[in-house]
Amino acid sequence: MRKGEQTRKHIIQKSAELFNVRGYAGSTINDIMKATGLKKGGIYRNFTSKDQIAAEAFDYATAILSERFSKAVESADTAIEKTLVIFDVYKDAVNDPPVIGGCPLLNTAIESDDTHPELREQALRVMKQFLATVQEIIQNGIQSGELRSDAEVVSLSSLILSTLEGAIMASKLARDNSHIAYCKEHLHRYLLSYRAERARI
Structure with missing residues (x-):
């Protein structure tokens, strides 16, 4: 990598951490x-x-997050497991998040909502990509016979995303990772209610 490319990458890396901690407007x-x-x-x-x-x-920042989510999902076997390991990426949201400062999607979405339309569009694009990934996991679970055919793919995906982001926010605010663990456990119980009968045996 040439010096100019290294410098550019260095600026991006350090700025990603800075913006994720202090916000765009605050930097x-x-x-x-x-x-x-x-x-x-x-x-x-x-x-x-x-x-x-x-x-x-x-x-x-979101590419780092996407890679961590992908590796977590690849390590699991069933659709329910693949959904739950997503939460493990942020199991230590307080002390060791994938990106310093917390979730870049959550932070950027909140800050840019009414103040920076370009960043908001970027955040929206990433959110849609995340939802599409979760929807694919659930759809595959239905097709494999693990999940019931009446599982609502779109609404379930929205619930999973919203639960994760809410858990990250609560954990960061309280400086207590238990919120991540609580949400993961309750989501697990909820997803089990969608497990197909033959998958229960």
């Missing part, structure tokens, strides 16, 4: 300079604006 170019150890010229040789940095930093 200035001076903060980015401090986080990266670069002067303003070094920043602007690689990016035209803070908006561009924010967009690429969000993509970088």
